[in-house]
Amino acid sequence: MDGETYATYTSSRRPTGLDLFASSASMVTGALSGGYSYYTLPGFRFLNVVRIVFLVDIILGLTLWLVDLSTASFIDAFTSYSITTSFQDLGLMTFLRGVLLFMFFTSMEDYYMQILDDELNDALHRKRYAMHTFVFIISIVCLGFGVVKGVLVLLVYLQVPTSLTDVSPTSFALLISFVVFSVLEFLFACTSFCFMRRLADMRRPRNFDSTGLELGEDGTPIRTKGDLRRLLGLAVPDIHLLIIGVLSLFVVSGAMLGAPLMFGKVVNAASEPLIPSQPDPLLTVIFTLLGLYIASALGTMVRGWCFNLLGVRIVCKLRKDLFANIIRQEIGFFDENKTGDLANRLATDTQVVQDVITRGVREMTNNFIQIVGSLVFLIVINALAVGVMLTIVPVVVICFIVFGKVMKKMRQQFQADLAAAASQADEAISGMKTVRTFNSEAKLEHAYSTTVDKSYGIGRTLSFVSGCFEGLISFLLYGSITLMMWFCGSMVRDGKLKEGDLTSFLLYTLTIAVYFVLMTSVFGDLMQGVGASIKVFELLDRRPEISNTGGKQLPELQGVVEFKHVQFHYPSRPDTKILKGVSFTAQPGEMVAFVGPSGSGKSTIISLIERFYLPTRGKICLDGSNLRHLDPQWFRKKIVLVGQEPTLFAGTIAENIAWACEDATMADIIAASKQANSHEFIERLENGYETMVGERGASLSGGQKQRIAIARAFILNPLILLLDEATSALDAESEHLVQEAIDRAMKGRTVLVVAHRLSTVRNAHQIVVLDQGRVVEKGNHDELLAMEGVYKKLVIRQLASAEQNSSSIGNGVINAESESDSD
Numbered sequence: 001m002d003g004e005t006y007a008t009y010t011s012s013r014r015p016t017g018l019d020l021f022a023s024s025a026s027m028v029t030g031a032l033s034g035g036y037s038y039y040t041l042p043g044f045r046f047l048n049v050v051r052i053v054f055l056v057d058i059i060l061g062l063t064l065w066l067v068d069l070s071t072a073s074f075i076d077a078f079t080s081y082s083i084t085t086s087f088q089d090l091g092l093m094t095f096l097r098g099v100l101l102f103m104f105f106t107s108m109e110d111y112y113m114q115i116l117d118d119e120l121n122d123a124l125h126r127k128r129y130a131m132h133t134f135v136f137i138i139s140i141v142c143l144g145f146g147v148v149k150g151v152l153v154l155l156v157y158l159q160v161p162t163s164l165t166d167v168s169p170t171s172f173a174l175l176i177s178f179v180v181f182s183v184l185e186f187l188f189a190c191t192s193f194c195f196m197r198r199l200a201d202m203r204r205p206r207n208f209d210s211t212g213l214e215l216g217e218d219g220t221p222i223r224t225k226g227d228l229r230r231l232l233g234l235a236v237p238d239i240h241l242l243i244i245g246v247l248s249l250f251v252v253s254g255a256m257l258g259a260p261l262m263f264g265k266v267v268n269a270a271s272e273p274l275i276p277s278q279p280d281p282l283l284t285v286i287f288t289l290l291g292l293y294i295a296s297a298l299g300t301m302v303r304g305w306c307f308n309l310l311g312v313r314i315v316c317k318l319r320k321d322l323f324a325n326i327i328r329q330e331i332g333f334f335d336e337n338k339t340g341d342l343a344n345r346l347a348t349d350t351q352v353v354q355d356v357i358t359r360g361v362r363e364m365t366n367n368f369i370q371i372v373g374s375l376v377f378l379i380v381i382n383a384l385a386v387g388v389m390l391t392i393v394p395v396v397v398i399c400f401i402v403f404g405k406v407m408k409k410m411r412q413q414f415q416a417d418l419a420a421a422a423s424q425a426d427e428a429i430s431g432m433k434t435v436r437t438f439n440s441e442a443k444l445e446h447a448y449s450t451t452v453d454k455s456y457g458i459g460r461t462l463s464f465v466s467g468c469f470e471g472l473i474s475f476l477l478y479g480s481i482t483l484m485m486w487f488c489g490s491m492v493r494d495g496k497l498k499e500g501d502l503t504s505f506l507l508y509t510l511t512i513a514v515y516f517v518l519m520t521s522v523f524g525d526l527m528q529g530v531g532a533s534i535k536v537f538e539l540l541d542r543r544p545e546i547s548n549t550g551g552k553q554l555p556e557l558q559g560v561v562e563f564k565h566v567q568f569h570y571p572s573r574p575d576t577k578i579l580k581g582v583s584f585t586a587q588p589g590e591m592v593a594f595v596g597p598s599g600s601g602k603s604t605i606i607s608l609i610e611r612f613y614l615p616t617r618g619k620i621c622l623d624g625s626n627l628r629h630l631d632p633q634w635f636r637k638k639i640v641l642v643g644q645e646p647t648l649f650a651g652t653i654a655e656n657i658a659w660a661c662e663d664a665t666m667a668d669i670i671a672a673s674k675q676a677n678s679h680e681f682i683e684r685l686e687n688g689y690e691t692m693v694g695e696r697g698a699s700l701s702g703g704q705k706q707r708i709a710i711a712r713a714f715i716l717n718p719l720i721l722l723l724d725e726a727t728s729a730l731d732a733e734s735e736h737l738v739q740e741a742i743d744r745a746m747k748g749r750t751v752l753v754v755a756h757r758l759s760t761v762r763n764a765h766q767i768v769v770l771d772q773g774r775v776v777e778k779g780n781h782d783e784l785l786a787m788e789g790v791y792k793k794l795v796i797r798q799l800a801s802a803e804q805n806s807s808s809i810g811n812g813v814i815n816a817e818s819e820s821d822s823d
């Protein structure tokens with residue numbers, strides 16, 4: 001991708017075959033050599049919301065219109081038209097209005113998109129205004145007509161209630177629906193200016209390579225982020241569980257759906273007289289009801305088992321994959337991401353994903369089946385009343401979309417704040433000794449409370465928003481139910497509906513209401529789960545910037561380490577150059593020591609040899625081959641690093657020494673530990689080599705940990721040994737012994753050492769003196785002393801301070817930090 005440029009926007013036409021309701025309306029922006037590129041708009045945008053409302057309006061309007069339509073009434077409506085008694089006009093207007101507005105709004109968005117790339121085109125501007133004018137006129141005319149007609153019908157009804165007895169309830173339902181949609185569409189027309197202007201900020205370019213793989217801004221391939229579809233996709237490997245779960249869900253829902261029908265039959269059967277020769281109808285109904293409940297109980301058992309198992313399996317796999325991907329990341333990633341944050345993703349966020357799958361999917365499907373099934377039963381009992389209730393559908397749909405989006409975003413923020421709090425707690429608890437030393441409890445408590453309060457702030461708003469959502473939906477719902485009850489009650493009074501049917505009808509209506517309210521709450525949870533899953537998927541999709549696998553393996557390794565004009569800055573601090581053209585060569589059998597002030601880049605050199613980071617310029621070579629191209633899995637077996645604060649893992653001392661050498665025998669472990677001068681102290685411990693080291697080696701002293709780490713390195717018999725102040729915590733005697741062991745063990749091998757002690761440094765074959773990321777002197781101890789430069793100053797200063805402090809004599813510590821300070 002480097003150096004390639006995207007052609008500018010050339011066409012505003014949509015790619016052919018684009019689905020009107022595609023999640024993104026795409027505009028071809030130009031050709032990319034070998035690939036292609038276009039703009040996309042999010043699926044959730046003004047035009048698509050408007051389109052959904054129009055579709056519902058058309059379908060509902062036509063249904064209510066056609067239910068009552070006959071040729072005679074159609075002709076009648078036009079020959080003897082009366083605004084208060086004819087309702088055919090509404091059906092016709094609904095259809096025409098829906099189709100016209102659908103077309104005009106679609107063209108409007110198209111013109112706005114074209115204008116973004118051709119601002120001075122007056123014709124486009126004129127067309128845009130024409131569209132606005134058309135939609136405004138159509139919507140205001142329809143609204144005016146609907147309101148006038150509604151008011152007149154109401155007045156007529158109030159004056160002479162019997163005058164409207166010939167008018168069917170469907171016509172009233174059509175009138176209500178017409179007015180409701182007219183209001184909505186008028187609002188769309190008024191706000192269209194504002195929403196269409198937002199397209200400029202909403203459109204996003206999408207770039208694809210020649211293979212169709214989507215590329216990110218930096219030109220690297222990206223994968224899709226978290227959404228509900230992807231979340232559900234996690235269940236695909238366990239599809240058998242999902243199928244059994246959904247089937248049993250159908251059994252449960254079906255059985256529960258049949259219950260209200262049976263209740264109605266109970267009422268009807270109870271009111272019928274018993275015929276002696278025939279079976280008791282009441283008992284028949286009761287046994288059927290019992291059968292339904294047994295089926296429901298069995299289904300509930302299987303359903304619960306399958307969905308819970310599915311959730312547990314998914315979360316296990318997700319955790320394993322996530323952990324595997326986290327530990328595969330380059331070291332720079334861990335500089336930028338806190339431990340607590342990552343641990344939180346693994347523990348909490350994955351749990352949320354499990355909840356979405358077990359509870360969310362199960363409940364949503366169940367609720368959906370209950371609602372649709374109850375609707376079907378209601379339509380069978382009385383279709384007309386259902387039409388009245390359906391007028392709230394568009395409003396409910398809009399509420400779902402808007403609230404869903406808001407809650408998803410808030411939940412994402414909420415999870416991020418929780419992760420930050422977890423990270424703070426992790427940092428504080430793991431550094432408890434430092435916290436106690438500096439009396440920082442109050443400070444940390446305050447910082448933690450502030451972060452928790454931040455998440456509380458969002459949680460509070462989130463609770464309010466979901467409360468409003470549930471309240472609004474339940475108001476709409478119960479309002480429409482009350483309307484329907486009035487309607488059905490009148491029918492029973494007029495003898496058009498049986499009492500038993502009314503009972504079933506009311507129970508189905510209540511079922512719909514209850515499940516709808518439940519669905520709003522589950523929907524909120526589902527959207528929150530999707531929000532939480534975004535971070536999980538981001539982490540799951542992240543590809544390490546420095547690959548941990550693949551590359552060349554050399555047939556044989558001698559151990560020559562070479563730095564050629566290496567420049568480097570840490571990815572987290574791109575503006576601070578740490579190494580500014582470092583060059584040196586370490587030959588096999590040679591010990592190279594790095595000295596210099598604190599912060600001069602000594603440890604950074606060691607990290608670069610381990611390929612924790614890649615140099616920004618220059619080359620690091622191993623036996624002449626660029627380290628960048630070698631297989632890290634292979635060369636890390638040849639190179640072993642021992643740091644100043646080595647990490648021990650929870651387990652025994654023996655396990656820690658044999659950590660990277662699985663086939664090591666106890667004899668190997670003891671030999672390595674003798675070499676590292678740790679055998680004696682290990683033997684003195686109560687359980688010897690079987691002593692547990694505690695979390696991160698907490699039950700051992702710094703020097704003991706260092707010696708175990710050195711034994712862990714010795715057992716691997718590495719070709720290149722990197723010691724980064726690995727003996728700094730040892731007393732002079734132990735250090736001397738370990739140093740001797742290193743000298744003995746490393747014959748023919750390469751040792752690179754960062755040390756402050758003169759005793760370590762003076763024996764090195766080559767000493768590289770660093771200052772502010774540059775090599776200022778190079779040579780052995782004697783050569784450097786003869787140079788009368790920085791090294792000699794360091795030595796003199798140390799000898800002087802050693803004289804002042806007799807306890808330091810013999811240690812000869814080169815206190816580079818004091819040098820740094822004096823600089």
Ligand SMILES: Nc1ncnc2c1ncn2[C@@H]1O[C@H](COP(=O)(O)OP(=O)(O)OP(=O)(O)O)[C@@H](O)[C@H]1O
Nearest residue numbers: 335570572573578597598599600601602603604605
């Ligand atoms: N992970 C990191 N991310 C960003 N900057 C870092 C990182 N590690 C070290 N640095 C910076 O790089 C510079 C060199 O650090 P380095 O640890 O290599 O110095 P050093 O010579 O080994 O110092 P010392 O003797 O104190 O250990 C320092 O300014 C340090 O702040």
